[in-house]
Amino acid sequence: MRDNCKNILNREWLYIFFNRPEFDRFVITNSWGSSTEFYNWENICDISIDLPPLAIQQKYVNVYNAMVANQRAYERGLEDLKLTCDAYIEDLRRRIPCEAIGPYIERHDVRNGPNGTKNVMGVSTTKEFREPTSKVNRNDLANYKVVKPRQISFVQTTHNEKVFCNALNTTDEDIVVTSVNEVFSTNENKLLPEYLVMFFNRTEFDRYARYHSWGSARETFTWDDLVKVQIPIADMEVQRSIVDIYTVYKKRKAINEKLKAQIKAICPILIKGSIEEGSNTKEA
Structure with missing residues (x-):
């Protein structure tokens, strides 16, 4: 001026x-x-x-x-909470032997059917469910996969997104996603889904997923790759303590x-x- x-x-x-x-x-x-x-x-x-x-x-x-x-x-206070969560994970990685998550997760392939929900969502690069960016015919969702409450969905391709796109259904309603996505749950007696998502949402895991993706035209990180991922499986009390901080972070992020x-x-x-x-x- x-x-x-x-x-x-x-x-x-x-x-x-x-x-x-x-x-x-x-x-x-x-x-x-x-x-x-x-x-x-x-x-x-x-x-x-x-x-x-x-x-x-x-x-x-x-x-x-x-x-x-x-x-x-x-x-700024919000980022301090995120750093606290990440620091907890890093500390656990140093103190607890890492285990493959395969025995603690279960794959699901439930289709929506002709009379299913119209609550269709996409999985975003911000690692949350969001309204689909492309046009979707909500009257033709029979082949879409159902993500029930407390289940996780992830996008297998990583070449465009450059991150491991995943989202946890924290609502009380079923969500449907495209059939090419994977959907799974955790054994909540051993592994809380929020705890696992915290691990997925770190930039270090984005790099891991990208490095272990494969393919020529389309790089993918598949279910077979996911079950081999190793993380520190802390006891449930420790997991709940960390998840409580993470839950506060998510709520404050929404307020922000x-x-x-x-x-x-x-x-x-x-x-x-x-x-x-x-x-x-x-x-x-």
């Missing part, structure tokens, strides 16, 4: 102005081009804005910055995402409020 504009337009207020769904729709509507649509620098410069006085801009920027600071402070969504949602309110206050100030 030019120095002579700083007394007219607050750059952070302008960022909030841009960070609104209304502005996204404006840009999409006013983009131009054939195979690739553009909205360039000249288009940005031609935008007309009803600017409130600088002091009012700063007032609403302060509100936004306070919310962002609160969210970032919360996020809600905070981010709230910050995004408040941008239109802040811009509208600042413009209206600025208009009332001019009229007075």
Whole structure:
């Protein structure tokens, strides 16, 4: 921003102005081009804005910055919890002999059938269930695999995702996933699914899965590869203690995402409020 504009337009207020769904729709509507649509620098410069006085801009920027600071402070505490979980796992790896998980897990291949659930999900690179990114015919889910509560599903291919995509069904409802995914449960008298997922969700395991994937056109990490994975099988009391921390981490992670969504949602309110206050100030 030019120095002579700083007394007219607050750059952070302008960022909030841009960070609104209304502005996204404006840009999409006013983009131009054939195979690739553009909205360039000249288009940005031609935008007309009803600017409130600088002091009012700063007032609403302060509100936004306070919310962002609160969210970032919360996020830093969130990462501390994740590091605690990872440190527990690393400590166990040093103190307890590792065992193959094959004897503690059971593979499942239950198909949804013609009258099954329509609760179809994908397994994301963030290692959670999420809405499918591709179009899915929810009336044609008979061949999809069922993931019951407390069961785990994972994606066998690793060449595109670059991580071991897996997710634990923490809900009380069945989920269905594509038939190419694997689905399994753990023997909860010996191995908690949350504890196993914690191990899977480490970057070290992503590297392990990638290294042990095989294939030419499509690299895969299969069920046969999974059963050979070795981890420290701690006693159940220790597993539950670590899982309790992990559960708190997951809950706080969900809260953090809600905070981010709230910050995004408040941008239109802040811009509208600042413009209206600025208009009332001019009229007075």
